[in-house]
Amino acid sequence: MASITLDHLAHAYRPDPRGPQDYQLKEINHVWRQGGAYALLGPSGCGKTTLLNIISGLVTPTTGRILFDGRDVTHLPTEARNIAQVFQFPVVYDTMTVRENLAFPLKNRHVPRADIVRRVEEIASRLDLSAVLDRKAQNLTADAKQKISLGRGLVRSDVAAILFDEPLTVIDPHLKWQLRSSLKELHRALDLTMIYVTHDQTEALTFADTVVVMHDGSVVQTGSPEELFLRPAHTFVGHFIGSPGMNVLPAEVRGRTAYIEGIAIALPSAYPALPPGARIELGVRPEFAELTRAGTGVPVKVRRIDDLGRTRIARIEIAGHAAAATVPEGLSIEGDAAGLKLEPGQIHIYADGARVAGEGGA
Amino acid sequence: MTLELEKVSRAVHGVPHISDVSLRLERGSLNVLLGATLSGKTSLMRLMAGLDAPSSGRVLADGRDVTGLSVKKRSVAMVYQQFINYPALSVYENIASPLRVAGLPRAEIEARVVEAARLLKLEPYLQRRPLEMSGGQQQRCAIARALVKRADLVLLDEPLANLDYKLREELREELPRIFASTGAVFVYATTEPTEALLLGGNTATLREGALTQFGPTAGVYRHPHDLATARVFSDPPLNVLRATKVGGRVRLASGDAIAAAGAFADVPDGAYTIGVRAHHLRVEDGAAYDAPPSDGSEFRLRASVSVAEITGSETFLHMVAAGEGADASALIALLPGIRTYEPGAAVDVVFDPGHILLFDAAGARAGRVLDVAA
Amino acid sequence: MEKPINNRAWLLVAPVFLIVAFSAIVPIMTVVNYSVQDTFGNNQFFWNGLGWFQELLDPSTELGGRFFAALWRNLAFSAIILAIEVPLGILVALSMPREGWKVAATLVVMALPLLIPWNVVGTIWQVFARADIGLLGYGLNWLGIDYNYTGDTLSAWITIVVMDVWHWTSLVALLCYAGLKSIPDAYYQAARIDGASRWAIFTTIQLPKMKRVLLIAVLLRFMDSFMIYTEPFVLTGGGPGNATTFLSIDLVKLALGQFDLGKAAAMSLVYNLIVLAVCWVFYTVMTHAGQDYDGNRRPQEETPA
Incomplete structure (x- = not known):
């Protein structure tokens, strides 16, 4: 059981980093609470795997410290930290049965035989592996193998945190749902700190209570799925979370009105504190932008309507800028002219990519 | 070519x-x-x-x-x-x-x-x-x-x-x-x-x-x-339930009987399988449920919550239907907005007969092909 | 339904059949022919039936006696070099560098002995180990160790074994190295997290993943050592006495030295059958091991990398 503290942590793969551009991981301060479910979300190359490797002990950070429950473990090797890890591709010991796989970490730590048997049975029933305990691990399906990898972490009573490195990559869509919900149930039942690294927003948002969004080696926002969805702190978060992502349009703000190439959009609050000379953008999620008949709302041009089964998404242009909007049930658009209705409370203003809080909101 | x-x-x-x-x-x-x-x-x-x-x-x-x-x-x-x-x-x-x-x-x-x-x-x-x-x-x-x-x-x-x-x-x-x-x-x-x-x-x-x-x-x-x-062709996975039609009424394995409507209206009596997609399920508080409307306007069954997954704008609610066989007991509902439920909470799952995909015992499509909206 | 059957394909294969016929089948049939006849020279042959084979397989006869003696020598030699080269090869492979410029350097050094022709290897060691002028032989004697491969059976055997180990351990090591390189890093990381010892990592990850290449290495080394001829012939000529007379050397002595064509033919056929039988056993084990590997997987589709 542990909380994990990242204290002024930074990492560069070059031995002699000169400027910030040499750092794959820019300075980060963060506390992973004991028992929390966290996701580390970002595109390839954003530094999330480096951070995971620092936590697991495969990489020693260039500067800063990492603390488990206040104890400095920065220079401790992986095996001396009480962590478990599930990898992108299933890792099982081919020659062993499922039972032997699960018992392996305990056997290595010289746990008494009777305890091993009890613990393995317990974890196997939790993971629905009881029926296959005596089968060879290598002959099982990918999802069962991932459960075995997870089980090898869970059998240890001393495990403080479990790290997941894109664990659903090779799992079929239908099984992803099952595996994800069983992960969540396990987390609740076992009170373990879990850190889940992924580029897939659905996995991150559904798994975690707190999502850490990374971009270009730094953390751009930390928050609950709801916060990330409703109040993206950065245009990158707005774009990266949500499918399709947030519409970000260049704008000019005067009083309580934003102008996109001259088209006026009413804002719920004023932004007197916008830094002069900054790049100003308006952000609104497609979920809060609804297509209406032409002649109402903001005039837009419809390029295409995608039928996603349960919803329809319109690909539109606002004054020449591409955007997406939801199409309400029953609305049919003739020609390419339509209107757009924006939910006032869900419009955000960004200066140089960062969200600016409005003043005197309604 | x-x-x-x-x-x-x-x-x-x-x-x-x-x-x-x-x-x-x-x-x-x-x-x-x-x-x-x-x-x-x-x-x-x-x-x-x-x-x-x-x-x-x-x-x-x-x-x-x-x-x-x-x-x-x-x-x-x-x-x-x-x-x-x-x-x-x-x-x-x-x-x-x-x-x-x-x-x-x-x-x-x-x-x-x-x-x-x-x-x-x-x-x-x-x-x-x-x-x-x-x-x-x-x-x-x-x-x-x-x-x-x-x-x-x-x-x-x-x-x-x-x-x-x-x-x-x-x-x-x-x-x-x-x-x-x-x-x-x-x-x-x-x-x-x-x-x-x-x-x-x-x-x-x-x-x-x-x-x-x-x-x-x-x-x-x-x-x-x-x-x-x-x-x-369903993601989240299709919810599959079993139902029996007898004399103009349809009974779910875990719910009450309602008048046969929708796709059920013109199929012969017998055992059927119902498929419902996650976004067609509504979830109501178990306590609010009193007497079922028997006019066939909705199916209603009891379930208990296992996990709620919140995506920020929507909630995937994983449930276990009461009384269904082991192979068909898991349900997933896609609910708009953020809904928090305690694990084990009793809920009512409600869906419109007009939204179901009806299959006979062998798994083939049964009944009139209705235009299932979305 | 019509399936396109193209008979021209047979024409294209025909040259191969011809070459195989002349290079393998005709000579083998000649040997079979010799093995059932006796000759006193002058190109006069007499039908002998299975006489040679009966004599060959009966250890109490002169022919059977020398055949079995050579066979046991061969088997002992193969067993000894496998017992040394396989573990040594694995050990070398495990200690080879995994990245950087050292990889290329090591690979080149390792490949060197493999590039030297057999008879040159024999000659090198013949000179190197000579008690009078060879560095090794002279050195050993100078140290007070009685070493002379031309006169002493033990010295001769040790020299041949060391020579073979020097020549061929690289092959085993290179094959094992290839097997080791194919293990993803995640396995090592997982093992560290599971608290596995160095030995446990070896037995649970490295050895299972090397299983297939090891089988190939064992097969290659067994066949090669079982048919060894050139090196001991150059080094000891089969001596001292018959101490290093392996089957192949004995065969040559019989056929070309004594001109006992019938006996030699029978012996070479039996020799050949033993080689084939061992090959078949290895093949079966190997394909079985392969199934073990992919047994539960339909071979057709998406295999995650």
Whole structure:
């Protein structure tokens, strides 16, 4: 059981980093609470795997410290930290049965035989592996193998945190749902700190209570799925979370009105504190932008309507800028002219990519 | 070219990989092969390409029998899940390579490469090496190389599976437009129902090497002919419940009887299977439930919550239905907004008979085909 | 239904059949012919039926006696070099560098002995180990160790074994190295997290993943050592006495030295059958091991990398 503290942590793969551009991981301060479910979300190359490797002990950070429950473990090797890890591709010991796989970490730590048997049975029933305990691990399906990898972490009573490195990559869509919900149930039942690294927003948002969004080696926002969805702190978060992502349009703000190439959009609050000379953008999620008949709302041009089964998404242009909007049930658009209705409370203003809080909101 | 498969089967060492598949793919069409891992997508593509010969059945190109004709003599291009490019060649040379092999004149090569690069937004990277680009750009390069040949048949085997979520979204949006600009037959394999819907075109659903349905994508999604197709084409997984119709009333295994309505209205008495997609389930507080309306306007059953997954704008509620058999007990509802539930909480699951997919005991579609809204 | 059957394919294969017929089948049939006849020279042959084979397989006869003695020598030699080269090869492979410029350097050094022709290897060691002028032989004697491979059976055997180990351990090591390189890093990381010892990592990850290449290495080394001829012939000529007379050397003595064509033919056929039988056993084990590997997987589709 542990909380994990990242204290002024930074990492560069070059031995002699000169400027910030040499750092794959820019300075980060963060506390992973004991028992929390966290996701580390970002595109390839954003530094999330480096951070995971620092936590697991495969990489020693260039500067800063990492603390488990206040104890400095920065220079401790992986095996001396009480962590478990599930990898992108299933890792099982081919020659062993499922039972032997699960018992392996305990056997290595010289746990008494009777305890091993009890613990393995317990974890196997939790993971629905009881029926296959005596089968060879290598002959099982990918999802069962991932459960075995997870089980090898869970059998240890001393495990403080479990790290997941894109664990659903090779799992079929239908099984992803099952595996994800069983992960969540396990987390609740076992009170373990879990850190889940992924580029897939659905996995991150559904798994975690707190999502850490990374971009270009730094953390751009930390928050609950709801916060990330409703109040993206950065245009990158707005774009990266949500499918399709947030519409970000260049704008000019005067009083309580934003102008996109001259088209006026009413804002719920004023932004007197916008830094002069900054790049100003308006952000609104497609979920809060609804297509209406032409002649109402903001005039837009419809390029295409995608039928996603349960919803329809319109690909539109606002004054020449591409955007997406939801199409309400029953609305049919003739020609390419339509209107757009924006939910006032869900419009955000960004200066140089960062969200600016409005003043005197309604 | 039109590509036709006539009762094509293939077995390897007695194990059937493809069983009795008949398909007709029209010139200029986009066809999605949708199925789980090992459902036979790749096997079928290999047969279409001529990489494998069928054990029985015929493959026709424009009506001409090409069964057993080697891939070299066919006009085929393939794109794989892995980004396959020549690492030592520039992007330009990568795209040009099939044309150089074909011995086209210099000017023609130049023109075609530039066109393909423009279509796939690779113009700024033409002088780079593939490994100096992001995964998305590498796969764009591979797709450009497949298109530049102007092959009659272009096969894409889960081309986006190895890409980041956002890059996948980006390319997925562009692909139908890119495909539409050529006259080839496109075949696109995927495991993801959402991807099939986004691509549009036609969809063939595969299960255990057999074709379960083929038709326009939205049509297959809305009107699956059988339970297998409905399952393959649902993400989140299809909710499956059992029901019995006796004398004008329908009873769910875990709910009350209601008057037969919707698809149930004109089917004979007997045992049925109901499929309901996650976004058609509503969830109400267990306590609010008193007496069921018996007029057939809604189905209602009791369930207990196992996990609530919140995506920020929606909630996926995993539940276990009371009284259902072990194989059909898990339910998933997709609810708008953020809804928190304690695990184990008792809830009522409600759905409209007009939204159900009705199957008979053997799994075939039963009753009138209603226009299931979305 | 019509399947395109192209008979021209047979024409293309025909030259191979012809070459195989002249290079393998005709000579073997000649040997079979010799093995059932006796000759006193002058190209006069007499039908002898299975006489040679009966004599050969009966250890109490002169022919059977020398055949079995040579066979046991061969088997002992193969067993000894496998017992040394396989573990040594694995050990070398495990200690080879995994990345950087050292990889290329090591590979080149390792490949050197493999590039030297057999008879040159024999000659090198013949000179190197000579008690009068060879560095090794002279050195050992100078140290007070009685070493002389031309006169002492033990010295001769040790020299041949060391020579073979020097020549061929690289092959085993290179094959094992290839097997080791194919293990993804995640396995090592997982093992560290599971608290596995160095030995446990070896037995649970490295050895299972090397199983297939090891089988190939054992097969290659067994066949090669079982048919060894050139090196001991150059080094000891089969001596001292018959101490290093392996089957192949004995065969040559019989056929070319004594001109006992019938006996030699029978012996070479039996020799050949033993080699084939061992090959078959290895093949079966190897394909079985392969199935073990992919047994539960339909070979056709998406295999995650």
